[in-house]
Amino acid sequence: MKQPIGIFDSGIGGTSIWKEVMHLLPYESTLFLADSANAPYGEKIKEEILSLSIKNTEYLLKKGAKLIVVACNTATTNAIATLRETYAVPFIGIEPAIKPAALKTQTGVVGVLATKGTLSSSLFHNTTKMHASGIRVIEQVGTGLVDLIEEGKLESKEMRDLLATYIYPMIAKGMDCLVLGCTHYPYLIPILKDMIPSDITILDSGLAVAKQTKTVLEKNNLLAPKTALVDHCLYSNKDAVLLKQFVPLKSAKVAYLDF
Known part of the structure; x- marks a missing residue:
């Protein structure tokens, strides 16, 4: 499937996961959201973390994400169970190693x-x-x-x-x-x-998350064909200039997005 892998985090930190996914799955397109306007999630109550995670998930689904990586330990531990119960796409979480x-x-x-x-x-x-x-x-x-x-x-x-x-x-x-x-x-x-x-x-858990993403894509027949055109789009709702500093791929689109 040519649809992108969706990835979200409370901020730019999730780019550490994005890099691992991109390197392991070079034929996959990605769509990354850095919710930096609400960072950090780690000091928020569970209900707020869940609300923000739902918001991020629904944006990624609206843009056609075929799988969503919750590239945030706090969001994984507080929200991923509800996300999996609510939405049909596979979710990959992250937790300390x-x-x-x-x-x-x-x-x-x-x-x-x-x-x-x-x-x-x-x-x-x-x-x-x-x-x-x-x-x-x-x-x-x-x-x-x-x-x-x-x-x-x-x-x-x-x-x-x-x-x-x-x-x-x-x-x-x-x-x-x-x-x-x-x-x-x-x-x-x-x-x-x-x-x-x-x-x-x-x-850290970055490579393990990328490997699990590949495994779940294979299991669900969601891998993109090796002939697919690859597109990487990364968005921040606070500071796209800072986000760009953490994205080494020149061909990637990095921009501000009000979400």
Whole structure:
């Protein structure tokens, strides 16, 4: 099917997922929504997160999306069950990489840096209980990190100082795996690698989400033909100039959209 893969996030962070999907599925067109005007979702109540997720979903469906990737940990944990019950298209969610971290840790201590909305969700706690039995999981709310990224302050001293307050206490407790539980956070990896010991493994879920997207497309006979013309459209309802900085593909259309 030539219809696009729809992807939405609370902001530009979801482009980290978009890149993985685009690279793994080069013949697929994509339609990406960055709801930066309402970022971050992580501090909002569940009802508001659900309302925003429905709004984003219905726009993507109106534009013909054949599958929707909820490229936001908070929206996945708080809204994806309702979205799957309500709409006929397949949905791909994202949640922190607790299982691979639990399998990899040597110290038995795993740090999770995520939003309040993700860490307080029942899905996160169920996943942790299922896959991290006997593992010490240190939960850290990354308050302010999404805001700084959305403000274009990724490389700022303010960002490094804030990260230090979150990361160093987890290192002191023996953490050897750091799970990034927000799609904005992979953009922090170069900074984190400069701040933490090299023997600490950083995990995110981007590639796993892309692989699951491919699997679901194949299962539902939704893959685009390899002869299809590919079109990538990415929209922000706040700052298209900033969004463009996170989109390396010159042929992609990046624009402001009031949605």
